[in-house]
Amino acid sequence: xxxxxxxxxxxxxxxxxxxxxxxxxxxxxxxxxxxxxxxxxxxxxxxxxxxxxxxxxxxxxxxxxxxxxxxxxxxxxxxxxxxxxxxxxxxxxxxxxxxxxxxxxxxxxxxxxxxxxxxxxxxxxxxxxxxxxxxxxxxxxxxxxxxxxxxxxxxxxxxxxxxxxxxxxxxxxxxxxxxxxxxxxxxxxxxxxxxxxxxxxxxxxxxxxxxxxxxxxxxxxxxxxxxxxxxxxxxxxxxxxxxxxxxxxxxxxxxxxxxxxxxxx
Amino acid sequence: xxxxxxxxxxxxxxxxxxxxxxxxxxxxxxxxxxxxxxxxxxxxxxxxxxxxxxxxxxxxxxxxxxxxxxxxxxxxxxxxxxxxxxxxxxxxxxxxxxxxxxxxxxxxxxxxxxxxxxxxxxxxxxxxxxxxxxxxxxxxxxxxxxxxxxxxxxxxxxx
Numbered sequence: 132x133x134x135x136x137x138x139x140x141x142x143x144x145x146x147x148x149x150x151x152x153x154x155x156x157x158x159x160x161x162x163x164x165x166x167x168x169x170x171x172x173x174x175x176x177x178x179x180x181x182x183x184x185x186x187x188x189x190x191x192x193x194x195x196x197x198x199x200x201x202x203x204x205x206x207x208x209x210x211x212x213x214x215x216x217x218x219x220x221x222x223x224x225x226x227x228x229x230x231x232x233x234x235x236x237x238x239x240x241x242x243x244x245x246x247x248x249x250x251x252x253x254x255x256x257x258x259x260x261x262x263x264x265x266x267x268x269x270x271x272x273x274x275x276x277x278x279x280x281x282x283x284x285x286x287x288x289x290x291x292x293x294x295x296x297x298x299x300x301x302x303x304x305x306x307x308x309x310x311x312x313x314x315x316x317x318x319x320x321x322x323x324x325x326x327x328x329x330x331x332x333x334x335x336x337x338x339x340x341x342x343x344x345x346x347x348x349x350x351x352x353x354x355x356x357x358x359x360x361x362x363x364x365x366x367x368x369x370x371x372x373x374x375x376x377x378x379x380x381x382x383x384x385x386x387x388x389x390x391x392x393x394x395x396x
Numbered sequence: 397x398x399x400x401x402x403x404x405x406x407x408x409x410x411x412x413x414x415x416x417x418x419x420x421x422x423x424x425x426x427x428x429x430x431x432x433x434x435x436x437x438x439x440x441x442x443x444x445x446x447x448x449x450x451x452x453x454x455x456x457x458x459x460x461x462x463x464x465x466x467x468x469x470x471x472x473x474x475x476x477x478x479x480x481x482x483x484x485x486x487x488x489x490x491x492x493x494x495x496x497x498x499x500x501x502x503x504x505x506x507x508x509x510x511x512x513x514x515x516x517x518x519x520x521x522x523x524x525x526x527x528x529x530x531x532x533x534x535x536x537x538x539x540x541x542x543x544x545x546x547x548x549x550x551x552x553x554x555x
Contacts, residue, residue, distance in 0.1 A: 185529040192450020275554035
């Protein structure tokens with residue numbers, strides 16, 4: 132069913148907020164999927180090369196499904212939404228646009244993000260916008276493999292040598308502030324919570340996430356800092372305030388499309 | 397009076413049985429992808445349940461269904477829609493589909509999940525997981541300690 136026909140998204144006051152939330156979901160998956168794909172051919176072992184390529188493919192496929200639903204409300208094809216917008220129109224969290232850096236950071240980022248994504252999908256399952264609730268339920272099953280992958284590597288790095296432990300702790304400390312931004316709300320997100328489209332508010336989701344990642348980090352012997360309350364400080368991808376890293380990423384990602392707009396292959 | 401051919405649901409199911417999955421050597425009906433076939437005069441709607449929602453073969457499958465069903469007499473319009481209302485699980489795959497995957501050299505998990513990983517080459521269960529990710533979203537890689545072969549195992553979405 133076209134998402135625009137759902138009673139909730141027919142309400143003028145909720146339509147824009149829902150479209151913004153769908154873009155945030157889609158942009159997160161697309162941008163992190165693109166970053167994962169940059170490991171193809173360069174990961175530390177062949178298993179990780181295959182794994183991250185596979186995860187990248189899956190995240191970008193999930194982005195497509197969210198863009199389709201956003202397109203029901205906003206108009207435009209998934210390709211238009213993925214490749215045709217300027218950086219300030221993107222709603223992804225800033226953490227995800229950061230370059231891959233080293234393996235520690237990439238693993239830490241995917242661990243923090245995949246847990247956040249799981250909490251977010253939980254908040255959509257059983258909701259009143261049927262085509263979104265069903266999709267969230269499906270994605271939650273598929274994302275379990277991603278969760279296991281990140282957690283297993285995190286534990287491996289934390290337990291290997293004092294140097295690897297120190298490095299993965301440094302990656303955590305470095306990623307932590309921007310990880311809080313994973314839960315920053317899009318415009319009028321509260322209205323979606325009040326209407327029941329999202330079951331829990333962003334602060335409650337962040338607390339839940341903090342409890343989950345905190346327990347895993349602690350059991351791996353790492354120190355989890357405290358979580359913030361309210362909108363996080365600094366850049367804010369959810370309202371389109373991005374770092375220059377996103378501009379560079381999009382320039383590369385859209386370069387083929389821009390050389391021959393509208394080309395079919 | 398000219399009699400207009402009217403497509404039957406049965407004829408459409410027959411046509412669907414001739415379409416193979418692009419990434420697996422079995423029919424999409426044996427894989428259990430088809431949830432519903434609806435016929436309204438010359439218009440046909442086929443609803444499919446993907447194994448993985450991000451499977452890149454979905455677009456090809458939709459095209460194949462459309463092309464195949466359009467060859468039937470009386471069919472003028474074919475819509476292929478995805479449904480996520482119920483999940484795809486191993487229970488949707490037919491016994492014939494499982495046997496064909498095994499003959500193709502894939503290890504296949506039991507209908508109810510879990511179970512030992514049997515080597516499709518030598519039948520040993522002395523196997524170990526090499527990588528939960530493989531050449532497609534629906535495959536993982538194991539290794540047989542007895543015959544020393546790498547094994548591809550069909551991987552359903554997690555429960």
